[in-house]
Amino acid sequence: MSQTAGGDDPVLPFTPAELAEIEAEAVAAVAAAADLAALEEAERLALGKRSRFSLLYQQLGQLAPAGRKEAGQRLHQLRRRLEDLVDERRSELEAAGRLARLRGDRLDLTEVVGGELAGHLHLVTEVREQLEDIFVGMGYEIAEGPEVETDWYNFEALNIGPDHPARGSTDTFFLELDGAQGESYLLRTQTSPVQIHLLERGRLPIYAVAPGRTYRRDTADATHLPGFHQIEGLVVDHGVTMGDLAGTIETFIRALFGGEVSTRLRPAHFPFTEPSAEFEISCQICAGAGCRTCSMTGWIELGGCGMVHPNVFVATGVDPEEWTGFAFGFGIDRLAIMRHGIADLRSFVENDVRFLSQF
């Protein structure tokens, strides 16, 4: 506020002290207002029609023009200040009120009761789907076949002759069903019959994997179940080599375990592949240094593989001179127990929810 000095000062209806007093009173009243109603009352007392401020204002008209302008300005400024003060106080009171209201609505978020948890897929499904995804990514189809097969698909076409020990009733579950021409129905002992279905389909080349349930006459124990899961791979194309087999196994094992894993082949024997091999991966527990899991060898045997035996091609009407291929297979359940440190395979079929909900 500018103070004018000198004797020609216009005559004002109030002294500066009087204005200051009005202002001080109003500021105190606004500040003291504890709620909106009190604030309204304070505003009315400070600026209402009967307020000292209004009385002064009403006197303006009686002043000489020069004084009127000066006095009007001062009063106007005062009103603006007081109005701002009230607005400010109102916002404060409103915010405090809202906060108080919501405080009453407080909820301790850690005291919430119940709520649904997600169900869990079976670990074997999780691993199977992961394998499927890897092979889909490699351009493979996911093939499937029945669990009840004939000895043609499970044995004969796979170059497992009638006198092969595997065809005895020690390892294979036979069924009381009547096959055509003396054929027997049985529960497939491996996913390899899907190879025969794929080859008989006659659409070449083939890049496929076939996961599924298989059966063997094993007594259930920590490492065996009479029903278990395998995945089979089959690739048939022009010029497929054993080097391709080694490379393919390396690729999907890397995809499965991440980069830090090596694979190797060693000679083995399966009737439906020649040459045949077991494939091993470097031990994931000790990183190849040797531990109990890998019997100090640094390597863990994962599955069997090999080049498709020409007899399998001949049995399914595929020319082995034109087409070559490889096949591989391994246990999904075994992979799962190995990766998750599961001590007993029977946990898989107990369906204990305390086990199921871990994965």
Next chain:
Amino acid sequence: MRAPLSWLRELTPLATEPGDSQAVAELASELDSLGLVVEKVDRVGEGLDEVVLARVLEISPIAGADRIRRVVVDRGEGETVEVVCGAWNFEEGDVVPLAPVGSELPGGFKIERRKMRGQVSNGMLCSARELALSEDHEGILVLARPEGGQPASVELGQSLGEHLGIGRDVVFDLDIETNRPDCLSMLGIARDLAARYGLPLLVPEPVLAESEPAAASLASVEIEAPELCSRFVARVLTGLLPALSPPLVQRRLHLAGMRPINHVVDASNYVMLELGQPNHPYDLDQLGGRGLRVRAAHPGESIVTLDGEARILGGRPPRGGEEATAKDAVICNLNDLPVGIAGVMGGRASEIGEETSSVLVEVAHFDALAVGRTSRHLGLRTEASARFERGVDPEGLERAAARFCELVVQAAVAAGVEPPKVARGIAEATAVAFAPTRLEVRPARVNALLGTSLGADEMVALLSPVGYRAQPSEEEGTLEIVVPSFRPDVRAEVDVVEEVARTYGYRKITPTERRSPMVGRLERPQQLRRRLRRVLSGVGAHEAWTTSIVGAEEQLLAGVRSELVQLANPMVAEENVMRAGLLAGLLKALRYNAGHRNGWLRLFEIGDVFAARTNEEGRRLPDEREMLAVLLAREDDGAAQAVQVWRVLEDALGLAGVRLLQPGLAGDEAGDRAGEDLGDGLEPRLSGLHPARAAFLVADKEAARLEGSRPADDVVLGVLGEVDPEVLAAFGLYDRRVGWIALDMGRLLSAPRRPELAAPVSRYPSSDIDLAFSVAEEVPAARVEETIAVAAGELRETLHLFDVYRGPGLEEGRRSLAYRLRLVAQDRTLTDDEVAEVRRRCIEAVEGALGAKLRA
């Protein structure tokens, strides 16, 4: 196959020392890479250095102990040691092994000073088993006894290892694949190693001092069944005296896992282990007609084998796919009485005993398939049958026979008894002369299969050391390969490809990239499965895996009515059929969890079920289908859970109108009759479910056509509802309701779906009408809803039941069903008149068709 390193080193000069664990590990790795898989590596002979020879000076009782005695021994240089011993088989003056305090026995057992019954024991006297020398644990190993009143002349205090000449050794426990019968012998394993390391193979060449008369004049052999035995060789020893084998032979047999018996039996086993040729020594004087004959067993013929068991031969009906003429081969004396089962086990009657003075050793080549069959059907697998059924070397008979004689003679000499005389030559019969397999092998084909670029000469260099003979063939670019006689499994070019790969080293084949030219993707059934799994886990259901091989009774209890697929050879009688439904398995899983106080849960399973169906020819054929089942066992109403979860599935799968067809509601004959058993096989059924709380799920467009008739088989997708309380009780579950959904996955896949084209969403405001009707209990709510939907026509945006009420204000036998119908038009805001008109139509339709009354 247990192969001691020392034995292998006798056959090829491997540099590997048994004490060098690095070198042993490397050798094991090479064995692995040759396909001779090392399952275990046993270190033996360790600890024998610390065990010393001691003479028993004094044996005295311990007060209050009747099983143990105090023994004072002299461990050399006059030093005496007091020990406590529980064995009674030795006397004062005997020389025994003492493990002093501080020593460690093979296997890691540490000897400490102990106090028993107040008597301090400063060491331990050891049995042969405790020293890992043999299985003998009958008593303390007595190393020497006083002779003629004179103490045995041994060096007391000498280490036992030194005394027995047993050094450290390593035994490889090898898993030999069925295609490598040659490696069921030390010679075969040594051959592979010699080739891998470029070392010579030292094949045993027996040297015999033969004497007249000729073996052929002392005994004769005959083959009556050429299909069972191609060649039979025998040698004869006379003037035999009893003896034990020298320690080295005993030790090797023990390490290889066989029990030493006497020098004749041991020689026989030793030859089998060393050369892979099973053989059998007979007491020649016990052989009627002084000879042997191989023939097919007569049906029902019996023989008591060495193990004392009576075995019935030849009386077995042929298995499927087997020739009806498949016979057991039996060995007879020349009076035609059986004395052994060919290739499996000898008979008891002609066993070698203390009195045996003449031995005829049988070394024959029996048919692999015949021995395999006989061994399987007798359930009798022996070291011999395991070798014969895989195929032994038809060219190795003479060597094996001679080696046997050599070993018996050597054993007698070592034991200090008069050695037997070896009759000159052999007695033999040849039914089928051996002809080696000759194969044409194309080196280009080998490289094409392996992805290698080996030259033909390199291949020959790889194959020759393992017994193949190879030379360029007349045909350009091919090799003529003569397969060694000990590899009967090598029959085709591709088998030689494997041999090249194996001897070259699988690990040296460079991995190459092969890319699929196709786009990989999941097929629709696979996508469906995944979606179902995600949706069901979203409603809190855990995925179960229940077993497919189950008991028939539990299937019946769970309402299965189809003909079950029986197992011909179940493991246990209680698990003898394939499951025809998933209910029993999931109820068992529920009971298991309930038993662990986790019984309020949801489970689901996707898996195959099986039934037998009989075709027109009367043959029983398998029916296999993939099913989804959901078990809803939360505390809420079971049937309601089933409907609610089904609605989630229906919505998530985008199914367009599958309807519930519930039997037992009046006016719905379809439903009534559907309650009867439908069709056969694996058709979805309501059996096992609560009769008044279960419904079929039927594809809607078909259902319309089926009004008034029972649903045709091909349109029922599945069932849902609540499990019959009686079934629950049969599975030990009481006082609870359990919801159930079972769906045929194949049909679910082809169920009608919402159209793929997008339906436009209206931009205009919608209007709601609430309609509450009093409806007779017999009228399904679904019919009311359907009627309203038809009456509302195109303006209907949504319609759903929001309240069901029974009680005051309603007549007996009626309930109130309240629906909210939301109307909207694509092109305008509906007027009050239009909405009122729809309302009127809906009321008229429901009241007119269903005998319902609008409630005020």
